[in-house]
Amino acid sequence: MKPTIVLVGRPNVGKSTLFNRLTRTRDALVADQPGLTRDRHYGIGRVGDRDYLVVDTAGFDPVAKDGIMHEMARQAEQAIAEADVLLFLVDGRAGRTPHDENIAARLRRAGRPVHLVVNKAEGIDRAMVAADFHALGLGDPLPVSAAHGDGVKQLVELVLAPFPTDDEKEHSDDEGPKVAIVGRPNVGKSTLVNTLLGEERVIAFDMPGTTRDAISIPFERGGKRYTLIDTAGLRRRGKVFEAVEKFSVIKTLQAVQECNVVVLVLDAAQDISDQDAHIAGFALEAGRALVVAINKWDAVDNYRRDRLETDIARKLAFLSFARFHRISALKAEGIVGLLKSVDAAYSAATANLATPRLTRALQQAVARQAPPRHGLARPKMRYAHQGGMNPPVIVIHGNALDDIPQSYVRYLERCFMDAFDLKGTPLRIQFRTTQ
Numbered sequence: 338m339k340p341t342i343v344l345v346g347r348p349n350v351g352k353s354t355l356f357n358r359l360t361r362t363r364d365a366l367v368a369d370q371p372g373l374t375r376d377r378h379y380g381i382g383r384v385g386d387r388d389y390l391v392v393d394t395a396g397f398d399p400v401a402k403d404g405i406m407h408e409m410a411r412q413a414e415q416a417i418a419e420a421d422v423l424l425f426l427v428d429g430r431a432g433r434t435p436h437d438e439n440i441a442a443r444l445r446r447a448g449r450p451v452h453l454v455v456n457k458a459e460g461i462d463r464a465m466v467a468a469d470f471h472a473l474g475l476g477d478p479l480p481v482s483a484a485h486g487d488g489v490k491q492l493v494e495l496v497l498a499p500f501p502t503d504d505e506k507e508h509s510d511d512e513g514p515k516v517a518i519v520g521r522p523n524v525g526k527s528t529l530v531n532t533l534l535g536e537e538r539v540i541a542f543d544m545p546g547t548t549r550d551a552i553s554i555p556f557e558r559g560g561k562r563y564t565l566i567d568t569a570g571l572r573r574r575g576k577v578f579e580a581v582e583k584f585s586v587i588k589t590l591q592a593v594q595e596c597n598v599v600v601l602v603l604d605a606a607q608d609i610s611d612q613d614a615h616i617a618g619f620a621l622e623a624g625r626a627l628v629v630a631i632n633k634w635d636a637v638d639n640y641r642r643d644r645l646e647t648d649i650a651r652k653l654a655f656l657s658f659a660r661f662h663r664i665s666a667l668k669a670e671g672i673v674g675l676l677k678s679v680d681a682a683y684s685a686a687t688a689n690l691a692t693p694r695l696t697r698a699l700q701q702a703v704a705r706q707a708p709p710r711h712g713l714a715r716p717k718m719r720y721a722h723q724g725g726m727n728p729p730v731i732v733i734h735g736n737a738l739d740d741i742p743q744s745y746v747r748y749l750e751r752c753f754m755d756a757f758d759l760k761g762t763p764l765r766i767q768f769r770t771t772q
């Protein structure tokens with residue numbers, strides 16, 4: 338599982354600056370997607386070949402007793418409990434404050450590795466700062482400058498060193514796709530899991546070896562095998578699965594990272610919320626194949642259905658690559674169709690795209706609509722090859738490809754999606770200019 342780094346510190350020390358720095362490599366991938374807003378507290382990052390999750394506990398106040406600060410403190414407590422590594426940020430320019438000392442006292446009892454990070458360290462006397470913060474009792478402070486990026490890469494390498502790198506090994510085909518069922522509380526995830534699994538369909542059930550392992554539950558439907566990845570604490574109680582823990586964003590995000598196909602469950606009786614959109618955005622950012630299950634379709638009238646369709650078109654426009662299913666987990670309606678789309682999305686995500694066919698599809702797309710001229714240069718697209726899968730990466734070679742507008746990239750995505758029937762998976766398009 339990908340390690341989770343949680344940022345803690347009093348306001349203004351630079352947590353969001355560091356968060357942006359740690360997740361920036363991914364930003365470009367999701368830039369300009371219509372309707373997509375980023376969750377500024379949860380993100381994916383990559384340094385070298387290491388992927389990780391980052392959580393920013395902005396607003397953390399360990400002594401707040403009520404109100405919104407209390408709610409934020411509660412969420413920060415949950416994030417601390419689920420962290421693999423805690424980065425405690427302090428401000429090298431402001432020096433040690435009583436607020437820092439309160440947080441340090443809390444973190445010393447966290448039972449998690451804590452690294453003391455002195456931010457805004459550009460051009461300051463490091464020895465003096467180190468002596469000042471040493472008094473927090475959290476070891477040697479690590480200097481960084483989040484704003485300038487100094488020391489950030491080294492910081493990530495240092496704190497992630499104890500965690501095994503997962504070698505991204507290809508999932509063996511006979512176990513079928515790894516599926517994560519995600520969604521906010523009460524949309525019907527546990528009901529769907531029970532409907533999917535039934536008791537007799539579970540093939541085996543491994544309990545996790547350590548708390549970091551996700552539970553995976555292999556099962557069979559329609560002669561095909563799947564592996565369900567546990568999300569928010571789905572646990573077996575007797576013969577059924579239930580969500581016994583409170584909803585956890587971190588566990589949801591970990592499951593999204595772990596799986597091949599995300600099933601995003603929405604509640605037809607509710608409008609699309611920011612939380613729905615953020616979970617969907619995260620799946621897109623992670624490059625996961627995705628199927629949307631609009632659940633509780635049995636419980637809503639036509640007026641509500643129409644309203645929901647409008648709401649989805651507006652708020653989930655960036656999921657145009659995915660198939661949507663109207664289902665009832667409770668009445669077991671629409672499940673077969675849903676699983677067919679899971680299969681199709683998995684095939685699309687892992688498809689082999691041969692260079693000659695890709696190049697032909699590219700030429701047809703360009704013939705129908707040429708890329709816009711940029712200044713004096715007319716971009717010229719010569720050929721395309723596959724640069725990766727899960728999600729499929731299509732690398733386009735040619736001249737003057739540096740400033741292809743996002744709208745044209747999306748046009749190409751649609752062309753490739755149609756040509757190769759890739760519905761269900763996001764695509765990544767990269768350009769290589771050859772002189």
Ligand code: GDP
Pocket residue numbers: 346347348349350351352353354355395456457458459481482483484485
């Ligand atoms: P947060 O409240 O902890 O999330 O802090 P922010 O990320 O919003 O940063 C607070 C202020 O510190 C902003 O004005 C940043 O521009 C500034 N800041 C962040 N990182 C650095 C840094 O490395 N050096 C300097 N000099 N300023 C920084």
Ligand code: GDP
Pocket residue numbers: 520521522523524525526527528529580632633634635636664665666667668
């Ligand atoms: P979770 O928190 O996402 O795991 O949601 P649950 O599976 O616990 O379901 C929350 C509530 O919605 C329960 O009362 C379920 O009985 C109900 N529910 C789940 N699926 C459906 C459905 O398809 N139709 C209707 N009418 N109710 C459902």
